[in-house]
Amino acid sequence: MGKRIVIVGGGWAGSAAALTARNAGAEEVILLERTDSLLGTGLVGGIMRNNGRFTAAEEMIALGAGHLFEVCDRNSRHVNIEFPGHKHASLYDVSKIEPAVRRCLVEHGIEIWTFSRITEADIDNGSINAVLLEGGTRVEGDVFLDTTGSCGAQSQCTENGNGCVMCVIRCPTFGPRVSLVEMCGIAERNGKKPDGTLGAMSGSCKLSKETIAPEIIEEMERTGLAIIPLPDELKVSDSKQSAKACAQYALKAFAENLILLDTGHVKLMLAYMPLHKLRQLPGMEEVKYVDPYSGTLGNSMRYSNLAPRDDALRVEGDIDNLFCGGEKAGLLVGHTEAIVTGSLGGHNAVRAMAGKEPIILPDSLATGDAITNVREEMETEAGMCKKYTFSGSVYFDRMKERNLYTTDLDAISKRVSSAGLEGIFEQRVI
Amino acid sequence: MITAECINCGACEMDCPVRAIAPANNQYVIDENLCIDCEGYFPVARCKLVCPVNACAPERIKYLAKAGTMAKKGARPVVFRNGGEPAGEMIPS
Numbered sequence: 037m038g039k040r041i042v043i044v045g046g047g048w049a050g051s052a053a054a055l056t057a058r059n060a061g062a063e064e065v066i067l068l069e070r071t072d073s074l075l076g077t078g079l080v081g082g083i084m085r086n087n088g089r090f091t092a093a094e095e096m097i098a099l100g101a102g103h104l105f106e107v108c109d110r111n112s113r114h115v116n117i118e119f120p121g122h123k124h125a126s127l128y129d130v131s132k133i134e135p136a137v138r139r140c141l142v143e144h145g146i147e148i149w150t151f152s153r154i155t156e157a158d159i160d161n162g163s164i165n166a167v168l169l170e171g172g173t174r175v176e177g178d179v180f181l182d183t184t185g186s187c188g189a190q191s192q193c194t195e196n197g198n199g200c201v202m203c204v205i206r207c208p209t210f211g212p213r214v215s216l217v218e219m220c221g222i223a224e225r226n227g228k229k230p231d232g233t234l235g236a237m238s239g240s241c242k243l244s245k246e247t248i249a250p251e252i253i254e255e256m257e258r259t260g261l262a263i264i265p266l267p268d269e270l271k272v273s274d275s276k277q278s279a280k281a282c283a284q285y286a287l288k289a290f291a292e293n294l295i296l297l298d299t300g301h302v303k304l305m306l307a308y309m310p311l312h313k314l315r316q317l318p319g320m321e322e323v324k325y326v327d328p329y330s331g332t333l334g335n336s337m338r339y340s341n342l343a344p345r346d347d348a349l350r351v352e353g354d355i356d357n358l359f360c361g362g363e364k365a366g367l368l369v370g371h372t373e374a375i376v377t378g379s380l381g382g383h384n385a386v387r388a389m390a391g392k393e394p395i396i397l398p399d400s401l402a403t404g405d406a407i408t409n410v411r412e413e414m415e416t417e418a419g420m421c422k423k424y425t426f427s428g429s430v431y432f433d434r435m436k437e438r439n440l441y442t443t444d445l446d447a448i449s450k451r452v453s454s455a456g457l458e459g460i461f462e463q464r465v466i
Numbered sequence: 467m468i469t470a471e472c473i474n475c476g477a478c479e480m481d482c483p484v485r486a487i488a489p490a491n492n493q494y495v496i497d498e499n500l501c502i503d504c505e506g507y508f509p510v511a512r513c514k515l516v517c518p519v520n521a522c523a524p525e526r527i528k529y530l531a532k533a534g535t536m537a538k539k540g541a542r543p544v545v546f547r548n549g550g551e552p553a554g555e556m557i558p559s
């Protein structure tokens with residue numbers, strides 16, 4: 037019997053999958069990442085534990101997949117803060133998180149390969165034998181995971197967005213995202229904007245702290261956030277709001293105010309704004325973008341190449357050893373969400389390797405309900421135009437309706453143990 | 467491939483012998499499945515010739531070489547594992 041799990045894409049989903057695969061007993065876990073660093077879009081995010089993400093994070097901890105949440109908690113600049121529409125958020129430090137995650141993975145015996153973009157798959161008789169790196173190296177494995185995300189490539193950003201805006205994904209340097217599922221000849225789907233056009237634009241930018249007035253920075257560092265009311269002529273139009281990937285931030289407060297969050301850089305809760313307009317605001321006269329560099333014009337486009345998958349995160353189609361996680365697995369947006377699906381995919385990959393039935397998280401858990409609900413929603417045209425997250429919009433509403441949202445740690449651990457799943461992701465299956 | 471320098475003039479679309487070029491949101495794009503690099507029609511790719519701002523790079527191979535990624539330029543994987551120094555060669559040779 038085989039023994040190696042190969043994970044393609046080192047974002048939050050791939051990192052989470054690597055940990056659960058290893059903890060389930062996989063002897064060798066190789067994580068392939070095309071750039072020089074892990075975390076993908078997670079290098080510029082930072083918001084954790086807001087609204088229902090708190091519940092989801094605590095469920096994962098109770099399920100035994102808490103390592104990455106602990107790393108985020110340890111590297112948080114702020115905990116339990118509130119901003120419009122969002123309660124008890126933590127903000128991890130985007131400048132410190134990557135080395136911390138990398139250390140955690142290496143300490144768990146995971147092998148991380150950077151500068152390793154896969155561009156080909158060797159498939160035989162309905163199984164993947166190996167993936168090939170752009171430079172020619174062949175990496176064999178027994179079970180594979182596609183956690184390549186849904187961000188870019190430049191062609192997507194050009195055709196469906198405002199062009200390449202030079203974001204942290206750095207397509208020109210490392211080569212654009214390539215989907216393993218697509219290489220297997222499995223038809224994928226694309227998320228849509230409410231108007232039916234393809235993709236969705238990422239909803240926040242990073243500004244350089246040094247370029248903003250000290251009193252704003254002081255306020256932001258003390259409380260976690262700063263809110264600057266926008267004059268009428270700078271208020272964001274409804275159409276721009278609805279094009280955003282992050283429906284949970286498509287609230288009035290975000291259109292009428294500039295909301296700045298302290299994630300190490302200054303996280304500006306807007307998809308983009310022309311620099312000369314941003315500079316009209318008091319205290320922002322000298323402001324500068326750090327991600328995307330051209331935040332003046334647009335942001336990265338996401339949600340192309342979504343894999344058909346079941347609730348165990350197995351990719352549906354004619355390949356028998358392929359799982360997925362993260363944005364690849366559908367329209368569930370966010371770091372927490374990527375860790376949830378990645379963790380389940382990684383664990384089930386090892387089960388498949390051991391010839392065991394995969395586990396499916398029950399709908400008595402928010403995490404299980406979200407995985408099933410989003411899969412079902414994505415089967416409809418209207419569902420493909422929405423975005424889902426534990427932190428707001430349609431899925432958080434559903435969480436509340438079904439009494440799945442809580443911050444009561446006892447209740448969460450009870451619901452996990454009554455499902456018989458306490459510590460499941462720490463148990464070896466091989 | 468038409469690069470972001472495209473100014474939307476439409477000259478390439480008009481001259482393309484196989485109608486492989488069409489306007490997209492912010493610029494014109496070449497449908498790579500239709501483009502034949504003008505083979506059999508013109509000695510030099512037509513869009514490249516007529517583009518006033520040098521944004522049309524129809525020959526995929528040449529474009530890829532020009533836009534070579536780190537790996538294309540020879541960077542090898544760098545491997546991180548427990549108990550070892552990062553192994554590999556980071557700088558393209």
Ligand SMILES: Cc1cc2nc3c(=O)[nH]c(=O)nc-3n(C[C@H](O)[C@H](O)[C@H](O)COP(=O)(O)OP(=O)(O)OC[C@H]3O[C@@H](n4cnc5c(N)ncnc54)[C@H](O)[C@@H]3O)c2cc1C
Pocket residue numbers: 044045046047048049050068069070071073074075076077078080081082083084152153154155183184185186187212213214215238239240241336361362363364368369370371372373374
């Ligand atoms: C600007 C921005 C801000 C955000 N802010 C937040 C936030 O504050 N809170 C939050 O919860 N969510 C936020 N999100 C969303 C969140 O980052 C994502 O939903 C989540 O991190 C997705 O993780 P992932 O692992 O699925 O994909 P990604 O992060 O896209 O990772 C995919 C990885 O795969 C690699 N890859 C792709 N193709 C290949 C290949 N062929 N070979 C090898 N490697 C490959 C990529 O380089 C990348 O590292 C933000 C997103 C953006 C863009």
